[in-house]
Amino acid sequence: MMTPDLNDDSNQTSSSNSSTSSSSQPVVNNLKRKNLDTDDYDEIDDESTQDSHDYEQNTNPTTSNRSKFSNIKNKVLINQNLDDTGIKTRSQKAKALLLQKTQNLANQVNTSSTKTPHSSKQTVKLKLDLDPKTENLTTTTSTIIDLQKKEPLLNDEWLKTFETFNPKQKLNALEKLLELCDHTHIKHVHNYIEPKLQRDYISELPRELILYLLTYIRPKDLFKLAQVSVHWNQIADDSILWKNICKKYRINMNILSDGPLSPKSDSESENEFDLESKSKKLKANRNGKNSKNLNSLNFLNSFNPFKKAYLIDSNVTRNWCTRSLPTPIILKSHDDHVITCLKFDGRRVVSGSDDNTLKIWCAQSGKLLNTLIGHSGGVWASQLKDNIVVSGSTDRTVRVWNLDTGECIHVLTGHTSTVRCLALNGNICISGSRDSLLRVWDIETGQCLQVLRGHQAAVRCVCFDGKYVVSGSYDFTIRVWNPYKNECIHILEGHINRVYSLLFDGNRIVSGSLDTTIIVWDVHTGGIIHKLTGHHSLTSGMQIKGDILVSGNADSTVKIWSLKTGECLHTLSGCNKHMSAVTCLGFNDKFVVSSSDDGTVKLWNLETGEFIRNLLALESGGRGGVVWRISMHKNKLVCAVGSRIGVEETKLILLDFDWPSASLLNQPVINSNGQARSTNQNRPSGLHQILSS
Structure with missing residues (x-):
């Protein structure tokens, strides 16, 4: 029974260290000869094994340390010459010594872990050796001292071990x-x-998809997005992105050629400034008065064309809606007479009056350039094209003027009554008179080409697109003419009262009548497309752009119509509506501007029909002060005001909402209550405010 137990123990020892297994065989034979009690030997082996487990738990040794410990145990069994009477004494002594050394070493490790925060996460290597001379178990005393020196190595080993994990x-x-x-x-x-x-998922998408998604966020957020990184700055400045944004917000790219970046500005046109005014302007520039304008231009030129267009449009919108009104330019003239007609091309203003004269003004400086004298009666109609003005008068003549020189080029005679309306296209002018006739003139030669006969009453309004002439009369009809063949193509009958206003876009005719209705006609067939009802009096003025029609009426309301459906989209009324008849109107892609006999000019939102604010309010409004005419060109507005009873001086008021208007750059921003919002004085004015709005 003893031999298998000793062989098992010997095999276990040899599996731990092959170098010691061969030397353990004599010991076994010696134990056999000494008749070693098997139970005692098993007790030594079990206790030694238990001690080794206790040691492992206290010191957490690595695999190599476990191997060393097994070697130590084998050495204890091999190198000791045990006799029958001393085997228990020596094994217990070795065990006690082993436990003492293990406890001391564990205490040192715990003490070191308390002082060093990271030592508790590191593996400690212990070197245990048995001195064969003294037959005592010792430890390497430098282990703890070397621990701090080997800390980086221990971290690397720990990480390498972690990397081997799945x-x-x-x-x-x-x-x-x-x-x-x-x-x-x-x-x-x-x-x-x-x-x-955190992960930027959008930047990982294809660039085309990114640009498409960004069109759905507010443009002002793109300026914030551009500050995230260089990559996002490049995306936020992409030309395709801003092209789509301009398309979405219906921004016309002509704003670049007609705006502040155009090669020729208003101030550069001939005969607008004399030498004295030019020298004053140069001096003002040297004094730095226009430095903000120049800085804004330099700022604007750093962007792509589509982004420029958006920034200009955004800044102009703020000028119209939220900034305080620009300083008006007052043009006093015509004494106390009524201004009967008003034309404005953005550079020059032409006003006609019942004082028999026309006056030409510079829209930039407000300077009177010329006074056209020649008519012997009041001027009731005028047309402006380039440097040519055509006027019609109660003296029954049509005159052609050169704006640059003020010279009357031709006097066109033939009508037998007041010339009430004019239409100009190229070098062909159409005149309509109270004598019920229309005449076709060549303004270059002064020759009458055709006389169009057919109306039974005064011709009140006329349109000409270069191909067809459309005329409206007090005989309740609209006629479509071929002026080159002197042929009446269609007689449009549908109104039951006088026709006062007319529009023609080449395909559709829109007529307004004293019968309160507005009718949309097909010019090719002469049929009625829509009959628009809702007004309660005379339609005094209309404007058309695309499929949108805006009409002003003597019932004090303004209506916005869809020409596709014939539906009234908005009625501009409410608590802020005009208090008297609407005299004139104009609109662009965003706003509607209307004037009234109540002495006000109001600004409305085209899309929602909401009232924005008053652009002009005469102190004499409601007591006789009226706004007779307004003329709107891009971002400038001219208002002809006065009074028939002398309570308001006759004058023109010019408001410039364009970019970069010097009078607007330092204006405060107006809130919804009409009060100026406080602004940071250090914040750049003008276009720079868009980035933070």
Whole structure:
């Protein structure tokens, strides 16, 4: 029975260290000869094994340390010459010594882990040796001293060990590690990991898709987005992106050629400034009065063309809606007479009056350039094209004028009554008179080409697109003419009262009548497309752009219509509506401007029909002060005001909402209550405010 037990023990010893297994055989034979009690030997082996487990738990040795410990145990069994009477005494002594050394070493490791925060997470290597002379178990005393020196190496070894784990083992290791951490450590780990979890998903999409998605965010947010990184700055400045934005907001790219970036500005036109005014302007520029304008231009030139167009449009919109009104330019003339007709091409203003004269003004400086004298009766109609003005008068003549020189080029005679309306296209002019006739003139030669006969009453309004002439009369009809063949193509009958206003876009005719209705006609067939009802009096003025029609009526309302459906989209009324008849109107892609006998000019939102604010309000409004005419060109507005009873001086008021208007750059921003919002004085004015609005 003893031999198998000793062989098993010997085999276990040899599996731990092959070099010692061969030397253990004599010991076994010696134990056999000494008749060693098997139970005693098993007790030594079990106790030694238990001690080794205790040692492993206290010091957490690596695999190599376990091997060394097994070698030590074998040495203890091999090198000791045990006799029958001393085997228990010597094994117990070795065990006691082993336990003492292990406890001391464990205490030192615990003490070191308390002083060094990271030492508890490191593997400690212990070198245990048995001095064969003294037969005592000793430890290497330099182990703890070398621990701090080997700390980086230990970290690297720990990381290398972690890298060998599979994904599941890594997750388990991290979970166990976090369980050992307190709240401070967890918070630190959270702050470290959170930025790494953030991911820019949009930038990983195809560029075309990114540009498409960005068209759905507000353009002003793109300016903030451009500050995130260089990559996003490049995306936010992409020409395709801003082209789509301009298309979405219906921004006309002509704003670049007609605006502040155009090669020729209003101030550069001939005969607008004399030498004295030019020298004053140059001096003002040298004094830095226009430096903000120049800085804004330099700022604008740093962007692509579509972004420029959007920025200009946005700034102009703020000028119209939220900034305080620009300083008006007052043009006093015509004494106390009524201004009967008003034309404006953005550079020059032409006003006609019942004082028998026309006056030409510079829209930039407000300077009177010329007074056209020649008519012997009041001027009731005028047309402006380039440097040519055509006027019709109660003296029954039509005159052609040169704006630059003020010279009357031709006097066109033939009508037998007041010339009430004019239409000009190219070098062909159509005149309509109270004598019920229309005449076709060549303004270059002064020759009458055709006389169009057919109306039974005064011709009140006329349109000409170069191909067809459309005329409206007090005989309740509209006629379509071929002026080159002196042929009446269609007689449009549908109104039951006088026709006062007329529009023609080449395909559709829109007529307004004293019968309160507005009719849309097909010029090719002469049929009625829509009959628009809703007004309650005379339609005094209309404007058309695309499929949108705006009409002003003597019932004090303004209506916005869809020519596709014939539906009234908005009625501009409410508590802020005009208090008297609407005299004139104009509109662009965003706003409607209307004037009235109540002495006000109002601004409305085209899309919603909401009232925005008053652009002009005469102090004499409601007591006789009226706004007779308005003429709107892009972002400038001219208003002809006065009174028939002398309570308001006759004058023209010019408001410039264009970019970069010097009078607007430092104006405060107006809130919804009409009060100026406080602004940061250090914030750049003008266009720069768009970035933070």
